[in-house]
Amino acid sequence: MSLSILIVEDELSIAETLIYACQAEKIQTTHVSLGQQALDITLKQSFDMIILDIGLPDMTGFDVCKRLRHFCNTPILFLTARNHEVDRILGLEIGADDYVTKPFSPREVVARIKAIQRRLQPLPEHSPNGFQLDEHGSRIYYQQQLLHLTRYEYLLLKSMILQPHRVFSRATLMDSIWQSSEDSTDRTVDTHIKTLRQKLREISTLHDLPERELIVTHRGMGYSLLR
Template identity: 80%
Template sequence: MSLSILIVEDEPSIAETILYACHAEQMQAKHVVLGQQALDILKRQSFDMVILDIGLPDMTGFEVCKQLRRFCNTPVLFLTARNHEVDRILGLEIGADDYVTKPFSPREVVARIKAIQRRLHPDIEPVVAGFQLDEQSSRIYYQQQLLQLTRYEFLLLKTLISQPHRVFSRTTLMDTVWQSAEDSMERTVDTHVKTLRNKLREISLTHNLPGTSFIVTHRGMGYSLLP
């Protein structure tokens, strides 16, 4: 899933590091320096996460979080240079979801973002070869980007994701995916695999992944998601 992140941090070097880490994970990230800027933006635009420094020039991150909680429930990850227990407790009590103490690894920040999102969206299953499956809403994400799928494309890809190394014969896929369809033929599987490959290739090219394999063909046997 492509996440949108608002970074509220007045130290350029720290902000640039977090921006780079987010972009590397295909997250959309925006940076502001002041707490009031963040509040104004959040009143107009929704984000999946706010990364919020406690020591801002115009107000504390605690105050930003308090005001934020009056009008939205966007998850907040605090950045703090202070390692005092009372600060951590206060941050959690006023509505933060987690915190990171400076200095920190950008990978840790990204890991905490993903952990918070998993807690908030438990129906989205873990990544398999760049895919995420949201059973409840019948959605599949590839490289954190939502795939625009037809009903049978969704069911076909869902089946392949369920056992990524298994080779599914055309007959098995027909029986699993096209149970209620009338007059369907095995050639239908090939056609849908082709359209899925095109959609996956389009996303991969935007992320500079031209060498990625899409739905492996096993001659005379069928298809699998992974070799």
């Protein structure tokens, strides 16, 4: 199946060059010039990747990326004229998957698109409730969407996926996941479970799934996946 790419770029000459390079590789493209247009279209249509310029007329690409990450886990490749390390770091920290500075070779951009797709392609083990675990890549998918998890969120959810019928006590989770018990408390585990639930809830809402907590609290005992 052909990849579908959203190009968010206000310089028409650059956009046309990217469109031509993508189409030469049988990659379908949609082009918009404004950040708000990108937000609007991604609410209605799904893409395999977003190529996002940082210097947009109505808002920065950083702002677009932050807002996209509230409801969309689509891989993002930043385009920018900036070459400052702090900008590259910021872009990656807020959810981008790669970063290309202008001027660039269109063929390089296409190569990066393919590399990101290979890297993010799930090698899943299926588990209950729509989860897919890729231990090799340290990634977890829910409803075929990549979950953007912190290290501890990933390890918590991985433990439950591998043993879906087990109820994990807080002490067990702390001992197996945190390197030192001094670094964690019952409250720490609860906080990470709360953020995990929120991320799962956002994807469930996006897919119009019934409201339910996939991570179940067992009073006085701990947590487990919904059975």
